[in-house]
Amino acid sequence: MAEKKRTYVEDIDRSLYDFRNEDAAADRKNEGLTPEIVREISERKNEPDWMLQHRLTSLEVYNSMPIPDWGPSIEGLDMDHIVTYVKPDTDQQSDWESVPDNIKDTFDRLGIPSAEREYLAGVGAQYDSELVYHSMQDSAAQMGIVYSGIEEALEGEYADLIRQKFMTLIPPTDHKFAALHGAVWSGGSFVYVPKGVKLDYPLQSYFRLNAKGAGQFEHTLIIVEDDADLHFIEGCSAPKYNVANLHAGAVELFVGKRAHLRYSTIENWSKNMYNLNTKRARCDEEGSIEWISGSFGSHVGYLYPMSILAGRKSQSSFTGITFAGRGQNLDTGCKVVLGAPDTSASVETKGISKDGGIQTFRSSVVATPKAAGSRCTVSCQSLMLDDRSRSDTIPAMDIRCKSVDIGHEATIGRIGDDKVFYLMSRGISEEEARTMIVNGFAEPISKELPLEYAVEMNNLIKLEMEGAIG
């Protein structure tokens, strides 16, 4: 795979993400949320009755739950004015030529079709509330791998399996936005990797929210059976509007015995987005989950991918970076439950704040009484680029087992003037010097990303650093 030609992401400017299309929506649900709207969404999707019931129950839970009072303010998010369902003016296609030009153009500009040709085994592309494209290479299909829209999968061979698993890792009662998701979810991907099947190339889903003042609530459900292996990539972006947009997706990952799943995300929502996403993985015996997570966009973000290590010797590693610039309050981190003997988990995060941005690392490590012999290390480093910005670390640990080994280290620092001077004394401008230092700081994360994303991340950092001087 290393020899393969990689897509090259040219120096980007924000306009790459900021362009917006005229509302291509064929159907746009009214703002606000009522049982009628929920019924209508369900009806339009021709869903089984259990799903409609699930939606209605979730709506009740949503209405009964308070909004979280412990993180960044979400006052700017007026749920009565968030459009929960926007259907693009097309049905799902399996070749790009059939996707309407304006929508295809969006994904072209984001480089998705070319990436698909060059290094992906399959691609799903969601535009507003619905998938507009889904395709997978024949070779992967022949291995028995299923990669499709989750809604079509509700009617197919795996319908029962989905019913068994759907929103069991993230029940609607988990928090208010999980309940909201349960009520109005739309789109997203279903992946099934059969026992012993190892896919060498990643699958990628890309989520684009184009509609103004809307929410995106896609559901991703991935089942990796025993001894199987998968790398899944999730990308997201949106143009900027001056009204709030909401992303409250859910990702549920089931990792079988000795199976391995790598889940990579680069989130670059526009800075009017409230990203209240929930992601959770459950690992059986000796199964392992690897999270790679880059958070760059959004106005407010709450994001804590969670690993439930349910089987003996199961493993989790979390590698994340968060960059909070002007007007951003990003509360990110992860959760780990050591729920079986001899499990192990590592958490390594980097946080950068600049221009008044607020970046908070929040983690929760729980060791249950069954966790004997388990260990977990948490390391988070933060870099504040000026005096107006803020970085915090809030680690929580709940240890209910004597024989576990838990470690935490956190550092918060600034860019050393001596380093900037050294680089400048070699002819490198101040802006470039600072960018270089920040990129270096982020390097342990970027090296974990697929090359295209690493380049994109470096470009995002460069973009954020521009005009940082003076």
Add this chain to the structure above:
Amino acid sequence: MTSNPLLSCRGLSASVDQKPILFDIDLDIPQGQVHVLMGPNGAGKSTLGHVIMGDPVYDVTGGEVLFDGRNITDLSPDKRSRLGLFLSFQAPVEIPGVPLSSFLRAAIEGREGMKMKNKEFKKRIAELADELDMDKSYLNRELGVGFSGGEKKKVEMLQLLLLQPKLAILDETDSGLDVDALSVVSRGMELYRERCDGTLLIITHNTRILEHLQVDEVHVMVQGHMVAQGPASLIDRIDANGFEEYENELAAQQASAK
């Protein structure tokens, strides 16, 4: 002394955190010469090197720095570098996550006469690494991270030879360099002199690295003041007698000024 030295400090005074640290320094270095700056610990030798390079930690409170016919007193360090000034650091920094080769590439980027393709660039730095007895694997390692003192020195010399500045200030540590590292520094200086008739200002205590060089002039600093200058023979005198006579002289001058 020629009428137009390559580097000139005229009445240069500087302070750090509003505390005066350099007083009315005069220094002239003509093109092609080798000058040595000596003085006891804390005399301000390194400070002078940093102020000439434009370290923003220091405020220039008086005087000016002229380089190659230009007043550079207000220029940022990167501009000074691109005019052909170089400072080898006593304690080079570590920049985690930035490979040495990428840093070197950025350092030559856009410099006149240094346009090279990536292949050519890689060949060039590999050759220089060979000449300095440096393991080429260092080129792919993070700048300075986990490098020994000697390895850091090699990297400084490699930059000197890659950038080929008009004038290099070498701020040498008083101690901590083993024999190997000393010989690398010596070799680097010789190659620099051979290849581009380089001009040097060497800040040192250790006269061993001067053995193979023809020193044109020696300057002596004490407590932020330039107190003496003279021919290479001054080195032997200082080796024998130390700086005491200069310290006493300065104290006497200051007493009479009061």
